[in-house]
Amino acid sequence: MRKLLPILGMVVAAALPGCGFGADGGSGELTIYSGREQDLVGPLLDRYAKEEGVDIKVRYGTTPEIAATLNEEGDRSPADVFFSQDAGALGSLQAKGRLELLPTAILDRVDSRFRSPQGDWVGVSGRARVVAYNRERVREPDLPRSVLGLTAPRWKSKVGWAPTNASFESFVTALRKTEGESGAERWLRAMKANDTQVYENNVAIRDAVAKGEIEVGLINHYYVAEARAQEGPDYPVGIYEPPGGDPGALVNVAGAAVIAGAEHEDAARDFISFLLSREAQRYFAERTKEYPLAAGVKPAPGLVPLSSIRQPDVDLADLADLQGTVDLLERTGVL
Amino acid sequence: MGLAIGAATALPVAYLAITVGGSLDQALDTLWRERTLRLVLRSVGLAGAVTALAVALALPLAWLTARTDLPGRRAWTVLTLLPLVIPSYIGAYLIVSALGPRGLLQDLLAGPFGVERLPSIYGFPGALLTLVLFTYPLALLTIRAAMSRLDPQLEEAARGMGRSAWRTYRSVVLPQLVPAIGASGLLVALYVLHDFGAVSILRFDSFTRVIYTAYGTGSRTSAAALASLLVLVMLAVLWLEGRARGRLAYHRSAPGTARPPATVPLGRWRWPALAFCSAVVLLALVLPVGVLVYWSLQSVAGSPDWAGIGAGTGNSLIAAGMAAAVAALCALPVALLSVRFPGVASGLAERASYAGYALPGVVVALALVFFGTRAVPVLYQSLAMLVFAWVVLFLPQAIGSTRASLLQVSPRVEEAARAMGRSPLDVLRTVTTPLAASGVMAGAALVFLTAVKELPAALILAPIGFETLSTEIWGATSVGFFERGAVPSLVLLLVSAPPLYLLTARGR
Known part of the structure; x- marks a missing residue:
């Protein structure tokens, strides 16, 4: 006990001073909550901090965790900006009035499909759902017009999906909106009956398609784009975007918003504006192989232009309805 | 003071x-669903199965390493306890x-036997296997400590009066181990109830996983309702x-102190024991x-971020310490309150402390976000807050071994x-604490081991x-570069070794 007391003293002494955040509130500061990984966006944020001379503090976490944290913090949040991995989380915060309206000068830089209808968040980069296929075993014309056609006997045991993946779940949410609950349920059951193969994640599916273990996989476009950039044009996996507003071609976005009551509101807007600049959009196209959404920047080579992908009739903010999707996946035994 | 800590x-x-x-209506709505x-049945089933298997695994291991002449006993003691330091999210992966x-x-197997695909390990079997493998040391630790402190006179008396070895074990040794088995079973069961890493990677739809999903989609009322149910299960x-546990006495009533127990020769049974x-x-x-x-070696070839790993190690040591x-x-x-003054209030204080341990880390972290931003905004997202969160989460481990x-x-x-x-x-200060010192130190070591690998509170509150x-x-790992996570994982295991040594050393 006597030995422990000085330790306790040290504990208190060491723990207290490191806590003075936000009290000074001077300009040139910005607190960002990032649901995107440090590995992917860290270099870009550092570049912004250096160029603009802003002292940025970034809290990294998963998008759901950060959305939950913002909900608990309420109007006492130290955060100025939320940089989210997907539109659903932004939609759920918008519904709770936790986001500040963005100026039209920022909103108008992005196609209206990829921003909040209410104007309080904006998409920064696009993430398209695709049908990845093995080019040696399948010719593109043989693929079904819609992912709904993958329940045919031709595709038995030949398709891979990752039911616990967040992007897959967003796709199923979109499916529920376009086909209705019962339509989505029927498709999921038929896919399961067709022995659709389960994988841990998108990378595992892509590699299985490349190896020919399966012929077709439901994943996000950039996994293929990354591998193609590394392996060269002979990479055996092709990308197919089902036409006609198919849910299998859903384009979700990573987006950003200013937190309601943010202390550094101007800096926050300035930062979001930077994310839509030519420099940042190029970074996304080159580094993460996502679709740039602004400044006329072209996507990575080999990708279908965004304008030729017809978005299904789904409001991205509605993708917040994840609970219903998880319930459905569980009911059908997919999860 | 004990009561105040329980309340905190x-x-x-x-x-x-x-x-x-x-929003009571919405909460009830969540709870009344089929x-x-x-979910309750699934989670309780998993917790029950893991606890039973972990204790069943820990009992023979404890006996072998504490009471027999097993070759290399000291080494086996450390080796069988070491899995404790592997976080469940790494273990599951x-x-x-x-x-x-x-x-x-x-x-x-693909080469010689042409096996294309093994049966799926996901779901209940995988979660069970992973959780048993990485939680049995929790049970082993407590049971082994109790076994090596058993007073041999009781056994000798029983044998002297003509009881067989097995009957002595059943009627004298096992009853004395009941508090340890109970306490360790409790730690394992509650660990399983709150674990997120293993069940999420092995895709077992447990309570914690659903709570996470609910929080992530902004339905904090549903999440809180489910978490409350978890408190009831706890x-x-x-x-x-x-x-x-009962109200039995486990200390010596006769004068004098206990001798170390005698060592049991294994004889031929040495080989199956070793196997x-x-x-x-x-x-x-x-x-x-x-x-x-293997992954670390691949990663070292790609020159990992040593400076970052060094800083992370320092921070982990400071905060978990x-x-x-x-x-x-x-x-x-x-613990003192519950042992010396058993009663409603002291029982409540001890039990309250288990609340944090049974709840998923994310719930405790978000609870502190809620109170921190409202009650003590100066401390919000300070180191003190993270330390407090870990104390709330892991206090029962310290209480258990102190008790x-x-x-x-x-x-x-x-x-x-x-x-x-x-x-x-x-x-x-001069009598009780020194006599209980080994338990107090063991408790501290155990808290260090679990805090250093904790994730959700560290992400949300640091x-x-x-x-x-x-x-x-x-x-x-979240960006899929598992190789890059391998070096910090190994460092994590290394920094966990000294406190683990402390834990095993005191049993001798």
Whole structure:
């Protein structure tokens, strides 16, 4: 006990001073909550901090965790900006009035499909759902017009999906909106009956398609784009975007918003504006192989232009309805 | 003081009450679904199965390493306890990559036997295997400590009166182990109830996973309602353990102190015993660490971020060290209260402290976000907040082992000191604490081991930019570069070794 007391003293002494955040509130500061990984966006944020001379503090976490944290913090949040991995989380915060309206000068830089209808968040980069296929075993014309056609006997045991993946779940949410609950349920059951193969994640599916273990996989476009950039044009996996507003071609976005009551509101807007600049959009196209959404920047080579992908009739903010999707996946035994 | 500490650790429960009370209809709506009942049964089933298997595994291991002449006993003691330091999220990931449908094992079998795909390890079997492998050391630790402290006179008396070895074991040894088995079963069961890493990677739809999903989609009321239900399940488990614990005395009543127990010669049984220990160590330690080392070597070739890993190590040591010290200090009064003054209030204080331990880390972290931003905004996202969160989460581990060692201190000794004119505080300082010191230190070590690998609270509550080893591992694995997470994972295992040594050393 006597030995422990000085330790306790040290504990208190060491723990207290490191806590003075936000009290000074001077300009040139910005607190960002990032649901995107440090590995992917860290270099870009550092570049912004250096160029603009802003002292940025970034809290990294998963998008759901950060959305939950913002909900608990309420109007006492130290955060100025939320940089989210997907539109659903932004939609759920918008519904709770936790986001500040963005100026039209920022909103108008992005196609209206990829921003909040209410104007309080904006998409920064696009993430398209695709049908990845093995080019040696399948010719593109043989693929079904819609992912709904993958329940045919031709595709038995030949398709891979990752039911616990967040992007897959967003796709199923979109499916529920376009086909209705019962339509989505029927498709999921038929896919399961067709022995659709389960994988841990998108990378595992892509590699299985490349190896020919399966012929077709439901994943996000950039996994293929990354591998193609590394392996060269002979990479055996092709990308197919089902036409006609198919849910299998859903384009979700990573987006950003200013937190309601943010202390550094101007800096926050300035930062979001930077994310839509030519420099940042190029970074996304080159580094993460996502679709740039602004400044006329072209996507990575080999990708279908965004304008030729017809978005299904789904409001991205509605993708917040994840609970219903998880319930459905569980009911059908997919999860 | 004990009561105050109990109250502080009940903060997460208060938060749940506030959140659920805020929109009771919606909360009840969540609870009355058929799916919720199914979730309770699934989670309780998993917790029950893991606890039974972990204790069943721990009992023979404890006996072999504490009471027999097993060759290399000291080494086996450490080796069988080491899996404790492997976080469940890493363990589960390693199990999947080794035993998954297309894992390393399949790779090995594919050549000679043409095995294309192993049966799926996901769901209940995988979660069960992973959780048993990485939680049995929790049970082993407590049971082994109790076994090596058993007073041999009782056994000798029983044998002397003609009882067979097996009947002696059943009628004398096992009953004396009941508190240890109960306490360790409790730790394992509650660990399983709150674990997120293993169930999410092995895709077992448990309570915690659903709570996470609900929080992520903004339905905090549903999440809080489900978490409250988890608290009720926890209370039921505690009640069961309390009944098993009873009101028996476990200290010596005769004068003098216990001798160390005699060593049992194994004879021919040495070989099966060795095979058993090897099998456990192979599965729970060699396999996962082997994969980690393999990946680390690949990563070192790509020159990892040594500076970042160094900073993360320092931060982990500081924060987890603080949590261990504070938890040990807080555990003493709570344990003392429950051992020396058993009653409604002291029982409540001890039980309240388990609330944090049974709840998923994310719930405790968000509860502290809720109170922190409202009550003590200066401390929000400070190191103190993270340390406090870890104390709330892991205090029962410190209480459990402090309590176990206090139980073996006879109140007579304290009474003697009082009779000789010492003040109660003096007695606590000069008599009780030194006698219970091994338990207190073990509690601190255990809290350190679990805090250093904790993830959700570290992510949500640490000061901005305060990277720990666990957040670095998470950062690397979440983008799919598991190789890059391997070096910090190995460092995590290394820094966990000294406190683990402390834990095993005291049993001798």
